[in-house]
Amino acid sequence: MAGTRRRGEELEATILDAAWAEIMENGYPRLTMEGVAARARTGKQVIYRRWPDRAHLAIAAIRHTLGPLVSEVPQTGSLRGDLLSVLRRMADRGRQYRPDLFYGLLAEAPDSDTGFGTVLPGVIRAILQNAVARGELAHADLPPRVVSLPADLLRYEGLRNAHRWGQDAAEAEIEQLLADILDDVFLPLVLALAGPPDAPMDVSP
Amino acid sequence: MAGTRRRGEELEATILDAAWAEIMENGYPRLTMEGVAARARTGKQVIYRRWPDRAHLAIAAIRHTLGPLVSEVPQTGSLRGDLLSVLRRMADRGRQYRPDLFYGLLAEAPDSDTGFGTVLPGVIRAILQNAVARGELAHADLPPRVVSLPADLLRYEGLRNAHRWGQDAAEAEIEQLLADILDDVFLPLVLALAGPPDAPMDVSP
Amino acid sequence: MAGTRRRGEELEATILDAAWAEIMENGYPRLTMEGVAARARTGKQVIYRRWPDRAHLAIAAIRHTLGPLVSEVPQTGSLRGDLLSVLRRMADRGRQYRPDLFYGLLAEAPDSDTGFGTVLPGVIRAILQNAVARGELAHADLPPRVVSLPADLLRYEGLRNAHRWGQDAAEAEIEQLLADILDDVFLPLVLALAGPPDAPMDVSP
Amino acid sequence: MAGTRRRGEELEATILDAAWAEIMENGYPRLTMEGVAARARTGKQVIYRRWPDRAHLAIAAIRHTLGPLVSEVPQTGSLRGDLLSVLRRMADRGRQYRPDLFYGLLAEAPDSDTGFGTVLPGVIRAILQNAVARGELAHADLPPRVVSLPADLLRYEGLRNAHRWGQDAAEAEIEQLLADILDDVFLPLVLALAGPPDAPMDVSP
């Protein structure tokens, strides 16, 4: 045979690529250690040495494939624009998953961090503070549950409707969802709680 | 031998009881058709004839054991009281599940209706209308996403923290959650959108 | 639906035809009560009422399809011709079976009479007596094992090589077998034991 | 835990012993892969990896338990003694089988070699040659069907009456059978075809 034997990072990367490919082809429920080992042309033991079960393997594969969730604070010039930008980024990431991947990971590793929407709360708080600086809001002193509200709603919708997010046709639907979350729920609430003193209650477009 | 052979509803009930017992003892991930058949002293075919996989079996077992989600409209005399009552009922039902049951069902039968919080939207709309009749609200003409907001948030929290809901200690935590959902998010939003004309915007403590 | 319900002989004939068809299509090992019932468009109970297991069903199907083994004593004018005629008839019947049918019946119903070559001993004894009458033999007073020898050898070959007897190409092979049994074994032995007094011992070429 | 995991020959021997035990206890028809695996405390795959079905497993178990069919040429000093010795050995081996084992193997693996009486033709030819050397026969130039005649007849009887061979009472019956085959059929025939020139036709005891 040809090649030199793989070790360390090279081997690890091969395995994680194989795992991601298996998930994408067959779905998480049919992700098997055996299948990954076969596709990566290695032994099962090599995988078990690194990850205790398929849930941890899948999480590692997600991180390896998608990279870390970027958390830069957008600067579009308006509160609504900033929020829309950050939610859209979150939704885009969500669309790269296969539907069953969420559920499966929650079922098998509920305590693990799938990386789906955990960094955002800090970002949203920063966005709110920027809005205060621009005079769009009176203050940013909001209850935690309010701050995490848009991300929570988006994640919840992602969980409920993940099986539809994969299709291309979902793009407009998701865009509408983001608009609803902001215009029907979050912005009215934030303005009610911390709107600027001069133009308080005008929520209409 | 023992009496006559079981059929129809009697047999079905035995199987669903067995399935529920297996879930409660071993957890959903270790629910197996074989185990259920053995506990119910019947054959696997009898189960497969009725439910195509363990997910559908589990859903049927839930319905059989917990009964339908009651959807009477409470009449406590205040909007907050009515909402609290209905959310508490929903949370109580959620606590009867084992944590992994949610995740597993979502993973394996995402389209199926687990019965967790599906009847409520109509109930909440009725509660809002009663509040209008009492003069607590100016109107009940709210966007659908707003109406479903409290149930969505509660369900989302249930999904994220299901593994903690089982303990007795969770009671106070859940009570606090319900208060937060209502007082920090839903009531301020509803009052901002449809508060009564006479005492409109006073949400501050 | 259409027809009147079948009963008695009509029903029985339908079932036996179905059983034979199943044997011919799938072979005896894959003959199932369920398959027969389905093909005959009746219930399994109806079959079990008549035959205790598939072996007895198969035997009944054989008798029903092939009819009784005729046992007329041939009159060709010579001992060899008579024997050849009767052995050929026996072999022809054997060829109508599927190979596995023998083995299966022997395995599952060893005591039962499959009808394969059980009538013949008497016939052969009669043939020998006719030869005595014609002067070909001195007497017919032979040990039972000698009398049954040609049928035994033929049956044994049938058992050993049944899987080849089905093919058309087997015809010549079987004809050769019959000649060998008679010319190499049976006729030399019979002539040695009971040859005519005038031309007694000339067996050499 | 118990010692080291079994592999290779040790494992194979355990499985074949288990298979033979199952056959002896329950009979071939009730030999199941599952039962063998359970008795050998291993998995079904381990068995299927080695033998495609229970027929091949049974044949392997026979060989493993009974060992190869010895084929030494006996030297008793007389043609009849030599033949009797070799036939008796063959019958003894046959008696170690359970009756249904023959039939089942023939039914399910007709092409396979059960080892029952396949080595003998060469042995019989050697015995005949020894008889020629001693002057008992004029030559050993006999048709193949004649040479295989005693083994064929014995095997045929074994097949027909296997269900009775197991009992102890069968010993005398079998001894009589061997005598009949030799004294009524084979020896008269061989003497007729190749008897010594000086004392040709004396077959009586």
Place this chain on the structure above:
DNA sequence: CCTTAATCGAGACGGTACGTCGTGTCTTTAT
């Protein structure tokens, strides 16, 4: 530079569950 310990690639092992098929019995409905 060469031994030595570790890991790799591969696959067998003991085991659980799968989903299907067939058995022989039992029930129900409709002749």
Place this chain on the structure above:
DNA sequence: ATAAAGACACGACGTACCGTCTCGATTAAGG
């Protein structure tokens, strides 16, 4: 009463994976 139909309790089938263990081959490191 029995035919037709099919459900029931059961056992076995052959397959897929699990997580562990064993075995040579390779390879990186230390003496």
